Amino acid sequence: xxxxxxxxxxxxxxxxxxxxxxxxAEVAATVADTEEQVAITLDDVAEHRSxxxxxxxxxxxxxxxxxxxxxxxxxxxxxADSP
Numbered sequence: 001x002x003x004x005x006x007x008x009x010x011x012x013x014x015x016x017x018x019x020x021x022x023x024x025a026e027v028a029a030t031v032a033d034t035e036e037q038v039a040i041t042l043d044d045v046a047e048h049r050s051x052x053x054x055x056x057x058x059x060x061x062x063x064x065x066x067x068x069x070x071x072x073x074x075x076x077x078x079x080a081d082s083p
Contacts, residue, residue: 021078028075035068 004012039061046057 025075025078028071028078032068032071035064035071039064
């Protein structure tokens with residue numbers, strides 16, 4: 001990139017930044033999907049456990065859903081902050 005002028009370097013930097021933000025959004029969305037799957041699995045397991053264990057597992061499932069929601073917000077913010 002040393003042979004490029006300032007405008008060309010700036011343009012390439014912006015393109016790389018947009019690509020990186022898109023990739024970060026994709027990863028955040030994948031993490032969110034995984035957290036949702038964890039929540040579903042915990043809920044399924046809770047159906048076959050004693051009430052105290054089921055309550056604990058359902059609480060963990062809710063935490064996983066909250067983590068999924070955070071990751072989805074993060075994915076949106078990565079795309080919203082792109083130039």
